[in-house]
Amino acid sequence: MDVNSEAEYLLDDDNNPTARRHETGPTRRTVGRRELKRVVLASVVGSFVEWFEFSVYGYLAAVMGRVFFPASAPGTQLVASLAAFAIAFFARPFGGFIFGPIGDRYGRKNVLTVTIVLMALATFCIGLIPDHDAIGIASPILLVLLRLLQGVSAGGEASGAAIFVAEYCKDRNRTLVTSWIEVGCMSGFCFGALVAALLSHAFVQTQIDAWAWRLPFLLALPLGAIGLYIRNRLEETPTFEAAHRAGGFRELFASHKAALLQSSGIIIVTNVTLFIVVTYIPTYLVSTLRLDASTGFTIALVSQAFLIVTIPLLAVLADKVGRKTMMLAGSVALAVLAVPCFHLLTVESVGQRLIALLLLNLCLAALLSCIYSQIPSLFETGVRFTGMAVSYNVSVALFAGTAPMINSWLIQSTGSRMIPAYYLIAAAVIGLIALACCVDRTGGPMRGDSRSVG
Known part of the structure; x- marks a missing residue:
């Protein structure tokens, strides 16, 4: 289907005959190439900082379990540590409900400034918490x-960064430009894996448990300062300046119900895959399959480097064939390959395990390359931040952020090492249903926006 044809825009996502506003929305100021590059750089660096700080806990989950829950059995320590990891995701919807309306009313830039400060300070303070032996139960409470x-903080960051770039760039290459945010996110994850691998190589386990685990968290302060400096030099998005009208929750739930459901389904498949493949599998390799820590983290690091390179390449292709087509292909491949890949992970071969991880990361890249352009396009400007923040964070909290904890518990309860594969298949089915129902606006304006110039 020609995504630029008038017929595609006669009905919006909720079958309301108002979609001609795509052609006649508010006029935006022209954005120069230098300004766009500065915006993309700021979003990439900010996302790198945020997701390194957020994910490094996941890579050190086993260590954190020994430090903060020392009285428990090893398996229970891991579950307790992953529960502390998951609890941050239950706070994300609150961040979405707080920062979404603020972003729609007062601007996207203001939210991005606050979120990076909150994340840096919280992460730095984790590195300062005395361990359980020093202050007892107060340690895990802190x-x-x-x-x-x-x-x-994360509840406002992901949505804000995606919308900020999506509203700056041109329609014709929105998938590619927004995909660089995911490159920043995955680079942050990869840097977290690299730091974890360096810790395992540089220190013995007793040193890591005693004090070396704090080092990645203490990096948060200087990294956050760099991200804040870059973001403070940006202007507000031209789309927000042109519209400057917040719709509020009433308008969101009245006119964007279908968009909220579609967004949620797409986010579930993408983020369940993300948190199982990128965050949980390194722990799964070490704790469940009994690989040594340095080998497990090294395999994860290589596969994540492959993911980072693949995301923009698939984004270029998606701008040509359509975001919907790319994400459908990734979801189908995930459903088909999940079980075979997890069988390969259980084989005593580093090469076969690496192949399995590369295949799973290829499926993930097909989803990540498009999500930050697909989700903003489902919502009109006045409710875009709120709509994405609510659907994104509620879905991640309920299904994705809890995935490592639930998978670890189910493996312990059932003894089946294939639990993560079944979890991925269920997420892929949900994603396929959501994608089948949504409109593909690749190459055209986002919902309610005017066409970009150029």
């Missing part, structure tokens, strides 16, 4: 409180 603050 950990949980700071993880909640991280979650509130």
Whole structure:
């Protein structure tokens, strides 16, 4: 289907005959190439900082379990540590409900400034918490409180960064330009894996448990300062300046119900895959399959480097064939390959395990390359931040952020190492249903926006 044809825009996502506003929306100021590059750089660096700080806990989950829950059995320690990881995701919807309306009313830039400060301070403070032997039960309580603050920050960050770039760039290459945010996110994840691998190579386990685990968290302060400096030099998005009308929750739930459901389904498949493949599998390799830590983290690091390179390449292709087509292909491949790939992970071969991870990361890249352009396009400007923040964070909290904890618990309860594969298949089915129902606006304006110039 020609995504630029008038017929595509006669009905919006909720079958309301108002979609001609795509052609006649508010006039935006022209954005120069230098300004766009600065915006993309700021979003990439900010996302790198945020997601390194947020994800490094996941890579050190086993260590954090020994430090903060020392009285428990090893398996219970891991579950408790992953529960502390998951609890930050229950705070994300609160961040979405807080920052979404603020972003729609007062601007996207203001939210992005606040979120990076919150994340940096919370992560840095985790590195300062005395361990359980020093202050007892207060130690895990402080950990949980700071993880909640991280979650509130992340609740505004992901949506804000995606919308900020999506509203700046041109229609014809929105998939590629927004995909660089995911490159920043995955680079942050990859840097977290690299730091974890370096810790395992540089220190013995007793040193890591005693003090070296704090080092990645203490990096948060200087990294956050860099991200804040870059973001403070940006202007507000031209789309927001042109519209400058917040719709509020009433308008969102009255006119965007279908968009909220479609967004939620797409987010579920993408983020369940993300948190199982990128965050949980390194822990799964070490704790469940009994690989040594350095080998497990090294395999994860190689596969994540492959993911980072693949995301923009598939985004270029998606701008040609359509975001919907690319995400459908990724979801189908995930459903088909999940079980075979997890069988390969259980084989005593580093090469076969690496192949399995590369295949799973290829499926993930097909989803990540498009999500930050697909989701904003479902909502009109006045409710875009709120709509994406609510659907994104509620879906991640209920299904994705809890995936490592639930998978670890189910493996312990059932003894089946294939639980993560079945979890991925269920997420892929949900994603396929959501994608089948949504409109593909590749190459055209986002819902309610005017066409970009150029």
